[in-house]
Amino acid sequence: MVVPQTGRRRVGVMGGTFDPIHHGHLVAASEVAQSFGLDEVVFVPTGQPWQKGVVTPPEHRYLMTVIATASNPRFTVSRVDIDRPGPTYTIDTLRDLKEQHPDDDLYFISGADAIAQILTWRDADQLWKLAHFVAVSRPGHELSVTGLPKGDVSLLEVPALAISSTDCRSRVSRGFPVWYLVPDGVVQYISKHHLYRSVA
Numbered sequence: 001m002v003v004p005q006t007g008r009r010r011v012g013v014m015g016g017t018f019d020p021i022h023h024g025h026l027v028a029a030s031e032v033a034q035s036f037g038l039d040e041v042v043f044v045p046t047g048q049p050w051q052k053g054v055v056t057p058p059e060h061r062y063l064m065t066v067i068a069t070a071s072n073p074r075f076t077v078s079r080v081d082i083d084r085p086g087p088t089y090t091i092d093t094l095r096d097l098k099e100q101h102p103d104d105d106l107y108f109i110s111g112a113d114a115i116a117q118i119l120t121w122r123d124a125d126q127l128w129k130l131a132h133f134v135a136v137s138r139p140g141h142e143l144s145v146t147g148l149p150k151g152d153v154s155l156l157e158v159p160a161l162a163i164s165s166t167d168c169r170s171r172v173s174r175g176f177p178v179w180y181l182v183p184d185g186v187v188q189y190i191s192k193h194h195l196y197r198s199v200a
């Protein structure tokens with residue numbers, strides 16, 4: 001991938017519910033950072049993800065995201081979505097981050113499953129002017145951007161990690177380990193706070 005040299009900082013935005021954050025998220029962010037020459041990747045846990053059912057309270061998801069990203073000097077975590085009342089929309093996420101990074105280029109990172117749904121997101125037609133979108137491969141999902149504006153979306157194959165938060169929650173509820181699926185500190189956080197003991 002040849003990255004155009006604009007002289008501006010390049011900031012990745014990795015939005016997710018992170019319930020819990022797992023190594024699939026971290027590998028995706030790391031690979032996009034490498035391929036697109038990103039200076040920073042901001043992880044943004046959702047507040048109220050309106051297309052998901054009941055989720056773990058935002059503070060737990062936020063803290064697990066902080067723990068998981070703490071060791072990487074280029075990874076940071078933003079509270080913009082959890083501090084904004086109401087349902088979480090990416091249009092608001094990107095507007096808030098653009099305000100905080102007026103001189104930077106934003107790259108929104110998403111998996112193949114999420115990008116396939118993007119036309120159902122609020123104000124989808126206005127997303128493209130706020131960020132470049134990078135869709136990464138994910139086992140079990142076709143990586144395609146049919147119907148999306150070509151210049152505004154890139155596809156990237158990343159090492160396949162067949163991990164999902166749904167599976168992590170289900171494993172914890174059944175007494176199976178999640179060691180090596182999520183970072184060690186997240187395993188300990190889940191245990192300490194008795195998360196996912198029963199899964200809806």
Ligand SMILES: Nc1ncnc2c1ncn2[C@@H]1O[C@H](COP(=O)(O)OP(=O)(O)OP(=O)(O)O)[C@@H](O)[C@H]1O
Pocket residue numbers: 015016017018019023024025028109110111112113114115136137138139161162163164165166167
């Ligand atoms: N294993 C993975 N490989 C690549 N991308 C992933 C992977 N898991 C999640 N993503 C992407 O990370 C973003 C945030 O995902 P999310 O927090 O919803 O995790 P999830 O594992 O899909 O959760 P759940 O199973 O609860 O739906 C989405 O864009 C999603 O496509």
Ligand SMILES: O=C(O)c1ccc[n+]([C@@H]2O[C@H](COP(=O)([O-])O)[C@@H](O)[C@H]2O)c1
Pocket residue numbers: 014015016017018044046049050051052088089090091114120121122
């Ligand atoms: O903007 C929307 O309407 C919208 C609808 C669904 C998902 N998103 C965003 O997509 C990202 C991944 O979401 P999720 O629910 O798969 O964890 C996260 O940043 C969400 O805010 C955004």
